[in-house]
Amino acid sequence: MAVSFHARSHSVPSLQHPQAAYVDEQLTRLRSSEAVSSSSSSSIYQRLSDLQDLYDSLDKMIRLSITNQGLSQDQIEKLLDGSLMILDLCNLAKDALSQMKERLKEIQSILRRKRGDLSAEVKKYLVTRKSLKKSFQKRENQSYPKSLVVFGETEGVTIALFDSLFSFMSGSKACGKWSLVSKIMSQNKDTCEAEANEFTRVDYVFQSEKLLKMEDVQMLESCIQDLEDGIESVSKSMIKYRVSLLNIL
Template identity: 75%
Template sequence: MAVSFHVRSNSYPSRQHPQAVHVDEQLTRLRSSEAASSSSICQTLSNLQDLHDSLEKMIRLSITNQALSQEQIEKLLDGSLKILDLCNVSNDALSHMKEVLMEIQSILRRKRGDLSSEVKKYLSSRKTLKKSFQKVVKSLKVCQNKESLDVFGEAEAVTIALFQSLFSIMSGSKGCAKWSLVTKLMNQNRVPFEGEANEFTVVNLKFQSEKSLKIEDVQILESCIQDLEDGLESLSKSLIKYRVSILNIL
């Protein structure tokens, strides 16, 4: 189902409200950030968690929940559910990659086993992930009219852009590298991932030349995956709390 951001901004607290100002500041920081490696993605995930914690506080403001219509509440719930789905898709992909990496690490440690077969399995899984991520990204349509976006809509757009970047890192996809509509929407001139190396692509290159592959390389990538999983778990918890606050309005 396509993501929709057509929520009337005049139904929410003024952008001069202290909590709204705080959210705007967080959005500005997220829009100006670059995510070229798993470590910067982890930091962005942490910033996204802070953003949704702030949105949750805004939802609980009486000035907000008294103004929300049934339709607007449903749109907020729909948007938060889509982001939770993106968290689940990312976690499933990371979990699969980690399983293969653990087997490769075991073969390298014991110095016996079919390393070529496992490496091919890993590289094949990357291609599969790329196709599946591209399909997910195509299903996400962002409203191109910036004037129709309030802080909630902008938060959703920035969050989707982050996941496009995360998908690009994990799959090595160049198609997701430019933040597409979200970049244009937010008038950003900085383009993340443009030919920049990250832990996934570095190890991917070494996998293509098995002789240069070391157990330390696999361990570094496995550690990066674990950090991303931890970040996604924390973000998911904030999203669930956010959804509960929206439901409490009903």
């Protein structure tokens, strides 16, 4: 896919941007990672890192004079609307992770002091996890003209990434619930455990609080911190990107 910007006059041919190949490569990498299902936080973090790089590249592109000349006010406002939607997703994810981390700190405190209502805190944490599915509604990316196709594709991979992120945090659809059948049939349970990510693996331990160890909670807290860092980096890139758009206006 060639990334191009059309000048306002349709009589002027489209101009190939010098960073087009690099942006195409980044988009291809993100689309490929979408297709590969992975249940590790490291894979989600890598996708967040790739997304940050992509928005940094787009920011450089729109700050160049040739790009400024090719964007109308309506187009810029459309891009600003899209970027605001992405920032909302970042804030929603950060709030959810912060709530989970707060609950985990309470659980760690009870484990450390060896007193307190562990069952109540575990239930609060699981309720927070369950509410994630309700709080996230997958957005539809806007329709962009051919001249802005790269921005439309970037928005599409961003929405897909956050969809994966919220599914990851709330648990897999197949193994998110401990039904009576899966408790009885050990084969189903083994399958779920094999497919579990860092969140759902700790969830299994929570079902039997006697097996819960401080290391389990600390591991999950570290995973949450990594995701928070990744989302914060994307947020900062998005803010820079928005400032560049506003500067054109």
